[in-house]
Amino acid sequence: LATDAAYLRFAGLARMDMIAATFGIAGVAAYSHWREGNLRRALLLSNCCVAACCMTHPMGGMFLFCLAALTLAYDRKRLQWREYALALAPYVVALVLWGVYIARDPAMFHSQFGGNVNGVLAEIGGTRRFDLLAHPLSAVRLEWRHRIASAYHRAYTPVLYVVALAVFSVQALRNRNKERLLLAFFALLCVGILTWFDGLKEPSYVLYYVPWLAAVLAVLSVDVARRSKPAATIAVVVLCGFIGAQQREFWRSSLRTTQMQQYLAAANYVKAKVGNHGSILGSAEICYDLGFRPELHDDLRLGYYTGRTPDLIVASARYENWLTLPAPDPARDFARNRLASEYKLTFQNAYYKIYERR
Numbered sequence: 001l002a003t004d005a006a007y008l009r010f011a012g013l014a015r016m017d018m019i020a021a022t023f024g025i026a027g028v029a030a031y032s033h034w035r036e037g038n039l040r041r042a043l044l045l046s047n048c049c050v051a052a053c054c055m056t057h058p059m060g061g062m063f064l065f066c067l068a069a070l071t072l073a074y075d076r077k078r079l080q081w082r083e084y085a086l087a088l089a090p091y092v093v094a095l096v097l098w099g100v101y102i103a104r105d106p107a108m109f110h111s112q113f114g115g116n117v118n119g120v121l122a123e124i125g126g127t128r129r130f131d132l133l134a135h136p137l138s139a140v141r142l143e144w145r146h147r148i149a150s151a152y153h154r155a156y157t158p159v160l161y162v163v164a165l166a167v168f169s170v171q172a173l174r175n176r177n178k179e180r181l182l183l184a185f186f187a188l189l190c191v192g193i194l195t196w197f198d199g200l201k202e203p204s205y206v207l208y209y210v211p212w213l214a215a216v217l218a219v220l221s222v223d224v225a226r227r228s229k230p231a232a233t234i235a236v237v238v239l240c241g242f243i244g245a246q247q248r249e250f251w252r253s254s255l256r257t258t259q260m261q262q263y264l265a266a267a268n269y270v271k272a273k274v275g276n277h278g279s280i281l282g283s284a285e286i287c288y289d290l291g292f293r294p295e296l297h298d299d300l301r302l303g304y305y306t307g308r309t310p311d312l313i314v315a316s317a318r319y320e321n322w323l324t325l326p327a328p329d330p331a332r333d334f335a336r337n338r339l340a341s342e343y344k345l346t347f348q349n350a351y352y353k354i355y356e357r358r
Contacts, residue, residue: 001214003243005250006151010204016057021207023053024063028186031070039078043071043087051090055098059208062193066186073182131199139196146201147194153249160242161213165191168216171223183219187212259351264289266314266352273346273356274311282314283352302335313343313355320353 001007011018027049034042050067053060071079071087102109132139148158165187172180190209198205221239225232267289270280277295280286284298300322303309315323323335339355347354 001211003246003250004210004214005153005157005246005253006203006206007210007214008250009253010151010207013204015204017059017204017207020053020057020060021211023049023056024060024066024208025211027053027063027067028070031067035075039075040083040086043083044090047087048090051094054091055094059194059198059205062190062208065189069185070182073178129199130197133196133199136196139199142199142201143195147203147206150201151203151206153253157242157245157249158213160238161210161217164217164220165213168220171220180219183212183215187216262349262351265349266347266354269347269354270312270314273354278311279308280312280314281308281310282312283316283318285316286314300335301331302338304331304334309342309357311357313339315353315355317351 027046030049031042031046034045046067050060050063053063132142152158165184168180169184169188172184187209190212194205194209221235224235263285267286270286270290274280276291276293279295279297280290281297281299281302287293287296290296297306297308297310299306299308300319302313323332323339325332342358343355344358345353346356
């Protein structure tokens, strides 16, 4: 897992996916570690982790299913009402605190949460999160092409994960090994949910199932290596090739600095134009160089709802893609007209266009 190219790259994006996946894996690990010695501690700590996971990102719900399956598979006969109450307590606390947060501005929460159900990718690409439920075969094809191939840059790299999962699942079914059946179930559950229930195919979501795939590959590799010395040699060669390909792709993309140079050029231009006082609408990553301050707003609609009239508009490819969508949208028409009539293009490179108020 520590050598997986996509896992390493997306872990560094500062998105909540890595935090949520870490909480989820920690919850399953905590239960596995403490269940025999102290069941109540295992229930409390594991469900605290998974509750934090669910509150960090809705995709954390996958780990709730994993933890529930693990608990019922091993300890359903040991559970009394006190244990059930202890397991539910973290979720009750989390929901109460969430309710307090929502109560501050229910209308704003409804607008924000409802918009995030489909995400900004839906605005750019026109797809919706649950569109693929009616097209299961297309969902599999798009999962490979849009998420996996995009995450790994080359689709052949994760083929070993797919082969390992298929072989491991068949062996677990034949041997009726509870531990291996559960591991296969965890991997298949997470892959299945993201394949059929996430039509947006956000590449960074591979963080939710790559840990299970890596675990499956590791266990299967040990099984093969234990059969004979030739088998062990083959396993080592295959894994070394797999890790080498992953690391080659990771370092190749990490050392590519073109986008960084384009970003810094745009950021330096903005600082030279408005310094620390001008108002800016633009892609949120500009804040990493300019600082997170109230004059900066990430707003695709360029003030359609807020009425803001910034000094500069910093449009990334995300902005440009949304502005050029053909679907009719009053906000998009407003943004196009605003750029044409109120602003002039004063800076452009491969990644950014900067517009200054006339």
